[in-house]
Amino acid sequence: MNLEAFVLGCGGMMPLPYRHLTSVLLRRDGDLFLFDCGEGTQVSLKRLNLKWKKIDAIFISHTHADHVTGLPGILMLNSQVDRTEPLYIYGPPKIAEYVETSRKVLDMYINYPIIVKEITAPCVVHEGKDFYIRCFPLQHTKTCVGYTLEELDRPGEFNVEKACELGVPVGPLFGRLQRGEEITLSDGKIVRPEDVMGSKRHGRKFSFVTDTLYLPSIAKEVQGSDLLICEGMFADDCADQAKEKKHMTSRQAATIARDSSSKRMAMIHYSPRYSDKELPVLLEQAQEVYPNAELTRDRMHFDLPYEE
Template identity: 70%
Template sequence: MNLEAFVLGCGGMMPLPNRHLTSVLLRREGELFLFDGGEGTQVSLRKLNLRWKKISAIFVSHTHADHVTGLPGILMLSSQVDRDDPLYIIGPPKTAEYIETSRKVLDMYINYEIIVKEITEPGVVYEGDGFRVRAFPLRHTRICMGYVFEEDGRPGQFHPEKAEQLGVPRGPLWSKLQSGETVLSSGGTEVRPEDVLGEPRSGRKFSYVTDTLAFPEISGEVEGSDLLICEGMFEKELEESAREKKHMTAEQAARIALEARVRKLALIHYSPRYTEFNLKRLLKEAQDVFPETVLTRDRSIFPIEYID
């Protein structure tokens, strides 16, 4: 089952000619999940030829303009196709007010159900087949949430030679064992899944953190992520400015990634003061702490693979 992250916009504060505002889309097989929707989101959707009508849920970090101004366009875009399933929009307080006001003022034609859920406490905010999305609080100038997308664990690797030794013939019984059922061997004895499977294997984990001070608890929330997309808005020499604005530096993001033992860190939400050339300074400061760091660019694609 494929899992991919598409960066639709990597910029913060204001859009630049080659840098839309922050937005990330996660695709799991045919289902899509949008994290924030800054200005320019639907432009990148179009350029990547992503099927926006497959967006099941939108997760809003907070209601600052550079994270939500692209959402009205997404809502209207979705009315251009037949849609039977509701669209969930999940975010902190003020999310419902923003969506409802936008619909009213713009007199939107919406031909599908929109369900807005405001987060009142940390924890699981959305669940699907084999996965869940968990929200946790960040520290910004207004209520802001980080998100973790986690898949369920998988059974251990199936060992056909063990099944054959225990008298389970090739066929449907093998599938039952792999799905966790106990079966009867050809001799009538019970064979349990653990008799033929290796150690349980983990699912995949994606985390999204932006617009926050750096603080220790973030590492625990995103621990073990296969991909952490995290703001790296400023370089180290502007750490005091970052603190005043309740943002973090690229180096601080890297320290979180290191402490959380993530597999890859992708920086996002850059200050517009940084040109494409001097973004390299952010990257170097982060890689000095956590070598598996990359810069996101608009329309970057990150496949998220199983470890095993």
């Protein structure tokens, strides 16, 4: 099962000609999840040629303009395809008011259900058959949350040779053992799943953190991420400004990645004060703490394979 992340916009505060505002699309086979929806989101979606008009759920970190101004367009363009499935929108208080007001003022034609759920406490906000998405509190100038998508553990590998040694005939009994069922052979011998199955294998984890003061608690929330998308808005010489505006430096983002043992960390939501030529200073400072730190760019793609 594929799990891929597409950075639709990596900028913060204001869009630039070469940098749209913060948004990330996560594709898990047929499921599409959008994290924040800044100005320019539609442009990147179009340029990537993704089949995105049936997004399953949108997760908003907070209701500052640079994270939600792309949302009305997404809602309207989703009406260009036939869909009966609801679109879920999650976010802190005021997201429901923003969506409803936008629909009324713009007189939107919407041909599908929109279900808005406001977050008031850390919780699991969205669930699927073998995964869940939860939120956790951040500290910004208004209520803000981070998100993680976490897959459930997968069954261990089925040992065909061992099953045959135990006398299990090739066929439907193999499937029952793989589904966790105990079986009885024709001679009365009992074979249990643990006799032929390897240890459970971990699922994958994606984390999205932006617009927050540095908090040591964030590392626990994103622990073991296969990919952590994290705000790294300022360089060290702007640490006081970052604290005043309740943002993070790239070094602080790297500290979270290191302390959470994340496999990869890619920074997002850069201050517009940094041109693309100046962004390497953020990367250099982050890599002093976490050598695997990366910079995101608009329309950058990340593949999250299983760790076998």
